[in-house]
Amino acid sequence: MSTMTYLLGIAAAVIALVSVIELLRRRRLRERHAIWWILAAILALVGALFPATVAWLATVLGVGLPSNLVFFISIVLLFLVNLQHSAELTDLEDKTRTLAEESALQKVRLERLEERIDPTRDRPDA
Amino acid sequence: MLTGVDDDVLHPACLGGLGDGSELDELRPSADDTENLHASIVDERPLSARPRKVAIASITVMPSTSLRPLIVLPAFNEEQALGPLLDEISEALPRIDCLVVSDGSRDATVAIARSRGVTVVDLPFNLGVGGAMRAGFRYALRNGYSAVVQVDADGQHDPRDVPRLVTELERADIVIGARFAGAGDYNARGPRRWAMKVLASVIGRIADTTLTDATSGFKASGPRAVSLFAATYPAEYLGDTVEALVIAARAGLRIRQSPVAMRDRQGGVPSHHPVKAAAYLARASMALIFAMTRPKVQLSKAEAAR
Numbered sequence: 001m002s003t004m005t006y007l008l009g010i011a012a013a014v015i016a017l018v019s020v021i022e023l024l025r026r027r028r029l030r031e032r033h034a035i036w037w038i039l040a041a042i043l044a045l046v047g048a049l050f051p052a053t054v055a056w057l058a059t060v061l062g063v064g065l066p067s068n069l070v071f072f073i074s075i076v077l078l079f080l081v082n083l084q085h086s087a088e089l090t091d092l093e094d095k096t097r098t099l100a101e102e103s104a105l106q107k108v109r110l111e112r113l114e115e116r117i118d119p120t121r122d123r124p125d126a
Numbered sequence: 127m128l129t130g131v132d133d134d135v136l137h138p139a140c141l142g143g144l145g146d147g148s149e150l151d152e153l154r155p156s157a158d159d160t161e162n163l164h165a166s167i168v169d170e171r172p173l174s175a176r177p178r179k180v181a182i183a184s185i186t187v188m189p190s191t192s193l194r195p196l197i198v199l200p201a202f203n204e205e206q207a208l209g210p211l212l213d214e215i216s217e218a219l220p221r222i223d224c225l226v227v228s229d230g231s232r233d234a235t236v237a238i239a240r241s242r243g244v245t246v247v248d249l250p251f252n253l254g255v256g257g258a259m260r261a262g263f264r265y266a267l268r269n270g271y272s273a274v275v276q277v278d279a280d281g282q283h284d285p286r287d288v289p290r291l292v293t294e295l296e297r298a299d300i301v302i303g304a305r306f307a308g309a310g311d312y313n314a315r316g317p318r319r320w321a322m323k324v325l326a327s328v329i330g331r332i333a334d335t336t337l338t339d340a341t342s343g344f345k346a347s348g349p350r351a352v353s354l355f356a357a358t359y360p361a362e363y364l365g366d367t368v369e370a371l372v373i374a375a376r377a378g379l380r381i382r383q384s385p386v387a388m389r390d391r392q393g394g395v396p397s398h399h400p401v402k403a404a405a406y407l408a409r410a411s412m413a414l415i416f417a418m419t420r421p422k423v424q425l426s427k428a429e430a431a432r
Contacts, residue, residue, distance in 0.1 A: 097253050097361055101261040104227075104247045108265070 009048035017041035033088075036081045043073070193348070195222055195292045196271035198262035200255050201279035202229040205238055208279050212242045215277075215285045222288065225265055226279070227258040235279075255343070256361035256370075263347070263356040272349045283344040287386045291346035299351045299379035300371070303344030303386035304337065317403030325368065325410050332418070333375035337383050341367040341410075344386055350425060351379055358423050364413045372417035377425050 020037045023029035029037075047054045047070065058066040197215060201208055208226070215224055226239040230252035239246045247261050259276060266274045273295055277283045287303055294301045306322075322341055330337035341364070347355060354377055360369045375381055 094361075097257050097260075100250050100253060101257065101264065104249045104261055105265055105268070108245060108247055 006051070010045070013041060013044035013048040017045060036077065036084070040077050193273045193292060193295060194271050195273040195275055196266045197222055197224045197275050197277055197285070197288060198259065198266070199224065199226045199277050199279040200229055200258035200262065201226055201231060201235050202252060203231045203233045203235060204279040205234040207281040208235055209238045209242070211279065211281045212239065212244055216242065218286050219288060223271070225262055227262050229253055229258040254361050256359055256366040259366055260355065260359035260361070263352055263359060266352055267356045272352065273347060274352050275346045276343060278343045282389050284387060284389060287344070291384055294382060294384050295346055295348040298382035299348045300374055300381045301346040302337065302339065302342050302381065302383040304339035304342055304383040305386070305388050306338045317400040318406065321403050321407035321410065324407065328414065329368065329371050332372055333381040335381050339383065340371060343367070354379065354423065354425055362413065364410050368410055368413045369417040372414065373423055376422045
C-alpha cells in the first residue's frame with residue numbers, strides 16, 4: 001500500500017466523522033440516527049490509521065482478502081441503517097396519518113362551533 | 127319490509143334528519159351506550175355522578191332499535207358519482223345521518239357534499255380507504271353514533287340495503303354486504319374470482335362463519351366494531367378489507383354476511399388479467415399471514431388507547 005492510498009483512507013474516514021459530528025452539532029441529525037454513522041466513521045478511521053488491524057481481523061475470521069472484510073462490514077452496516085430508516089418511515093407515516101385524521105375531525109368541530117356562534121357567517125371554504 | 131326496518135333502527139336523536147341542525151345535537155352528551163363508554167374514559171365527575179358504565183356484553187344483546195347508524199362514504203375524487211348518490215340516500219333514508227370522508231380529493235367532491243348539507247371530513251391528503259374509514263369511525267364514536275355503515279362513493283352499493291344490514295347487526299358485530307351470495311348478477315370471472323373465493327373461505331374459517339366475499343367495501347359495524355376500528359383500522363393495501371376482518375375476528379367479534387346486489391360502477395372496470403389476479407392473491411395472502419401472526423387486539427385495550 002502506497003502512502004497515497006494510506007492518506008486517502010484516513011482523509012475519507014476523517015471527512016465522514018467530521019460530517020457526522022458537524023450535523024449533530026447543528027442539530028440536523030438526532031443522536032439516535034447518528035449512532036450508526038458515528039460507529040461506521042470510527043471503524044473506518046481505525047481501519048485507515050492501522051491497516052494491520054483489518055488484516056489481523058481478516059485472518060482471525062478466515063477472510064482471504066482484508067478488503068473483502070471491509071466490504072462485508074460496510075454492506076451489513078448499510079443494510080441495518082436502511083432497515084432502521086424504513087421502520088422509522090413507517091412510524092412517521094402512522095403519525096402523519098393520525099394527525100391528518102385528527103386535523104380533519106377538528107376542522108369539522110370548528111366549523112360547527114363557528115356556525116353555532118354566528119349562523120349567518122359564510123363558511124370560508126364551503 | 128324496508129320502511130318497517132327503517133323505523134326500527136332509528137334512534138330518536140337522529141329524527142332531526144340530514145344536515146338540518148342535528149349536527150348540533152351530536153355535540154351534546156347523549157344517553158347512547160357508545161357515548162357512555164367514551165365518556166367514562168375522560169370523565170372527571172365523581173363516580174356517583176357518572177353515567178352507568180355499560181359492560182360490553184350488554185351491548186351485544188342490545189336490541190337494534192337503539193342503534194344509531196351513520197353512513198360513511200369514503201370518497202377520493204368522486205365528483206361524478208357522489209352527487210346523485212347523496213340525493214338517492216337522502217331520498218331513500220331521510221333520517222339516517224351521512225358523513226363523507228374526502229380522502230384528499232382535489233376535485234369538487236367536498237363542495238358537492240357540502241352543497242347537499244352533508245358533513246364532510248376533509249382529509250388534507252390521500253390516506254387510502256383505511257385512513258378515511260378510521261377517521262369515519264372516530265367521528266362516529268365521538269358524535270354518539272353506535273353503528274357505521276361503509277358505502278362506496280362510486281355508487282356501486284345500493285343505499286336501500288343499509289337498513290337491512292343495520293338490522294342484522296342485532297346478531298353480529300360486523301355484517302358484510304356480500305357479492306356472489308345470491309342477490310344481484312354481479313359476477314367476477316376467472317382468476318380474480320378464484321382469488322376472491324380463496325380469500326373469502328380462509329377468512330370465513332378464521333372468523334368461524336361462512337363468507338363468499340371478504341373484500342366487499344359494503345360493511346355495517348356495530349358498537350363493538352366501531353370502538354375497535356376507531357383505534358385500529360389498518361391503512362395498508364387490502365388492510366381495510368382482509369386485515370380489518372382478521373383483527374375483528376381475533377378480537378372475538380362476530381362476523382356475518384348478507385347478500386347484496388352490486389350496481390355498475392360509474393368508471394373503471396375491474397381487471398381480469400391473470401397476472402394481476404395472482405399479484406392480488408399474493409398481496410392479500412401476505413396481508414393475511416401478517417395479520418394472523420400479529421398479537422391479538424383486545425377490545426378493552428383498543429378502547430383505552432383511543
